[in-house]
Amino acid sequence: MSLSLSGVTVTRGHGRTRTAVLRDFTATFPAGKVTALVGPSGSGKSTLLAVAGALLRPDSGAVDLDGTDIARLGDGERARFRRERIGYMFQTGNLLGALTATEQLLAATHVAGAGTRRHRARAVAALEELGLGDRLRHRPDQLSGGERQRVALARALFLTPGLLLVDEPTAAVDRSQADAIAGLIGDRTRAHACVTVVATHDPAVVASADAVIDLDSAA
Numbered sequence: 001m002s003l004s005l006s007g008v009t010v011t012r013g014h015g016r017t018r019t020a021v022l023r024d025f026t027a028t029f030p031a032g033k034v035t036a037l038v039g040p041s042g043s044g045k046s047t048l049l050a051v052a053g054a055l056l057r058p059d060s061g062a063v064d065l066d067g068t069d070i071a072r073l074g075d076g077e078r079a080r081f082r083r084e085r086i087g088y089m090f091q092t093g094n095l096l097g098a099l100t101a102t103e104q105l106l107a108a109t110h111v112a113g114a115g116t117r118r119h120r121a122r123a124v125a126a127l128e129e130l131g132l133g134d135r136l137r138h139r140p141d142q143l144s145g146g147e148r149q150r151v152a153l154a155r156a157l158f159l160t161p162g163l164l165l166v167d168e169p170t171a172a173v174d175r176s177q178a179d180a181i182a183g184l185i186g187d188r189t190r191a192h193a194c195v196t197v198v199a200t201h202d203p204a205v206v207a208s209a210d211a212v213i214d215l216d217s218a219a
């Protein structure tokens with residue numbers, strides 16, 4: 001898997017509030033490495049993840065994922081890329097209210113409820129790895145903010161994506177959990193040679209990353 005953005009410009013808002021969030025942004029994200037995306041609030045970290053994750057189309061520029069410019073694909077193909085190649089952990093967790101922690105992971109494979117035993121065992125193991133072994137049957141409103149965040153990370157990792165995009169993974173967890181999460185993201189990235197991009201304000205996550213891109217100076 002490879003990811004490079006070239007000349008990417010994204011404007012957001014309408015009318016007088018319309019501003020360029022990313023302006024002619026160019027960067028290459030290496031496989032098997034964690035790239036930390038830093039910069040002050042509002043500098044465009046989440047926007048860049050959304051562009052790389054085929055959720056937001058840039059106004060101009062190319063988003064090259066393994067030789068395909070995903071900015072130019074139709075909506076159906078972009079959805080397929082997201083489903084098959086991209087693991088996305090949103091800042092808000094974005095868990096589905098009706099599903100248990102285990103089902104959140106199985107939903108990624110479209111087998112919630114009817115999951116095979118093998119899928120279920122994998123989902124349970126993934127949640128146990130993140131310290132959630134006693135929260136398997138809990139729904140989002142029965143989990144703490146940090147627990148929801150860890151379920152969201154487990155879900156993003158579940159299908160072993162080639163591109164892993166993570167937004168503020170340690171915002172709602174304590175220091176030891178934050179270190180465990182940063183370690184797990186690094187381990188998975190190296191083991192599966194995936195391209196990993198982590199938007200973060202956490203100095204410890206930045207310190208454990210292989211490369212750092214500062215959107216403040218890139219703007």
Ligand SMILES: Nc1ncnc2c1ncn2[C@@H]1O[C@H](COP(=O)(O)OP(=O)(O)OP(=O)(O)O)[C@@H](O)[C@H]1O
Pocket residue numbers: 012013014021039040041042043044045046047048199
């Ligand atoms: N849907 C939207 N419509 C209009 N403006 C938006 C929209 N989404 C984001 N913005 C603006 O784009 C800018 C960049 O937002 P973004 O969320 O990418 O920043 P960020 O670096 O991730 O911030 P934070 O660290 O606070 O999460 C901000 O000024 C924000 O207000």
